[in-house]
Amino acid sequence: MNTRSMKTSQLIRRFAPYYKNYMGIMVLDLFCAALTTICEVVLPLIFRYITNQGMENLAAITVKMIVHISLMYFGLRIIDGLASFYMAYTGHIMGARIETDMRKDAFEHLQKLSDSFYNNTKAGQIMSRITSDLFDVTEFAHHCPEEFFIAFLKAVVSFVILSSINLPLTIIIFVFIPIMAVSCTYFNLKVRAAFKQQRNHIGELNARIEDNLLGNKVVRAFANENIEIEKFQKDNIKFLDIKKKTYLYMAAFQDTVRMFDGLMYTVVILAGGIFMIKELISPGDLVAYTLYVTTLLATIRRIIEFAEQFQRGMTGIERFVEIMDADIDIFDEEGAQELKDVKGAIEFDHVNFEYPDDHTPVLEDICLNISPGEKIALVGPSGGGKTTMCNLIPRFYDTTSGQISIDGKNIKELTLKSLRSNIGVVQQDVYLFSGTVFENIAYGRPGASSQEVFEAAKLAGADDFIRELKDGYHTYVGERGVKLSGGQKQRISIARVFLKNPAILILDEATSALDNESEYLISKSLSRLAQGRTTLTIAHRLTTIKNADRILVLSGNGIVEEGSHKQLLEKRGMYYDLYMTANRLEGEEE
Structure with missing residues (x-):
């Protein structure tokens, strides 16, 4: 500043x-x-x-x-x-x-x-x-x-x-x-x-x-x-x-x-x-x-x-x-259009990105085509650019060079509101606003009816535990949701995205911080949420992405491997090493 x-x-x-x-x-x-x-x-x-x-x-x-x-x-x-x-x-x-x-x-x-x-x-x-x-x-x-x-x-x-x-x-x-x-x-x-x-x-x-x-x-x-x-x-x-x-x-x-x-x-x-x-x-x-x-x-x-x-x-x-006087880096370009009737096709065309404050390259020459409804998983070592790549789609950051398109339309030529309204994000670090459970779910689509909020909670597998709370949907969650467990907060955040009903879904290590039981319940909720949507999943536990249509392995050199879980294991490359290491560590934990 x-x-x-x-x-x-x-x-x-x-x-x-x-x-x-x-x-x-x-x-x-x-x-x-x-x-x-x-x-x-x-x-x-x-x-x-x-x-x-x-x-x-x-x-x-x-x-x-x-x-x-x-x-x-x-x-x-x-x-x-x-x-x-x-x-x-x-x-x-x-x-x-x-x-x-x-x-x-x-x-x-x-x-x-x-x-x-x-x-x-x-x-x-x-x-x-x-x-x-x-x-x-x-x-x-x-x-x-x-x-x-x-x-x-x-x-x-x-x-x-x-x-x-x-x-x-x-x-x-x-x-x-x-x-x-x-x-x-x-x-x-x-x-x-x-x-x-x-x-x-x-x-x-x-x-x-x-x-x-x-x-x-x-x-x-x-x-x-x-x-x-x-x-x-x-x-x-x-x-x-x-x-x-x-x-x-x-x-x-x-x-x-x-x-x-x-x-x-x-x-x-x-x-x-x-x-x-x-x-x-x-x-x-x-x-x-x-x-x-x-x-x-x-x-x-x-x-x-x-x-x-x-x-x-x-x-x-x-x-x-x-x-x-703080510069607005990301804004609607003159003549920006509304994004409507989204199918969910995403294209990265020679995308490069570096953070503006330190100019350290994060993504270099990323080229990728994602079909409507396709389930994509992003894996790789920390610092490989997985989260950054997903953050570029809703324009939380802008590309340094290259272009990202949704349904053939350059995202920089779309209004930010219509772009982000069609993208749902579920993060590992869930943020709940100070207020009631109902208000936090309804945040996904302001003006939604009570019945729509209840239905979203059911789809997220949250309705049962919410009704068991002291005041049900009108229970005060505390600042940042401190009165709820991690799994409960995550299911409320998923219900919020269900209510939003976006065509594109980004799951940023949404289950990595949860216990096994919570992870199982939330994985089921996420599977329901992903149906019929173009989904990008940033995975920490590789066992959760076996059924992805395509897995992308990112490193400092960009996308180094690409394919299904079976295909990548057969290659015995970086993904194979990551998967074997993850299995060994999980075995040691048990």
């Missing part, structure tokens, strides 16, 4: 389109921000007017005038309260909706990424990027335009009013603002980098915790709890060190602001007092001037305080963009 640092302007351009659906809310939010600004700007003018009137002609100030001014100001405060409520409620909801939109886009993008991405990215990091990293985007999306708009308004209004009171003093005050901005930028960038480092390490912590939770049985079996605690604490302390560095930069950042804050007040007291002695500014104007400087500094402080939130938001956006 790309982890290069992006400029703030680039990130803003990538983020800005998310405001498109909420422009009405945004415009009204900024209008409310302008109303709250007016209320703050009016107060110093009121004090200036009353003070100057009192100094010039105290008798001219009446109770009626003060009451009118007070009522007018209180009316403005009511408007301010309503505007603030809108900003705090509707504005935050807008931010939450933008966060929701971004999370939806990130999740949709993740569904399009190939196995190569997931092979090289930790699940904990991905989870962190689409959950916690986007939490701060809610605040950022709402407050970013609002805070900068208010700051701009107050700066402009303050400059105009202060200049009308005393231009030389205003110029002196405003000279400090760009100097302050430049001084703070250094620490701001450091804070941003530290926040990104924090986010990256949170992803590592998530990955560490996930690894421990999923492998907790192995941890306990080897009594390695203390080792796991030690590894976690090492990462935990590293995270603390990163946070210490973050707080150091934040403290330096805030201290710089406070120093400039004090310096600007010092200038007002010193220069303002001298100007008043020389009658270049009236006492009322100096009071108003001080209040406006206070308002201006309060605005700057608010922006500074928002800077932490701003950097958190930018970090979240940056890590979101990194996910969105």
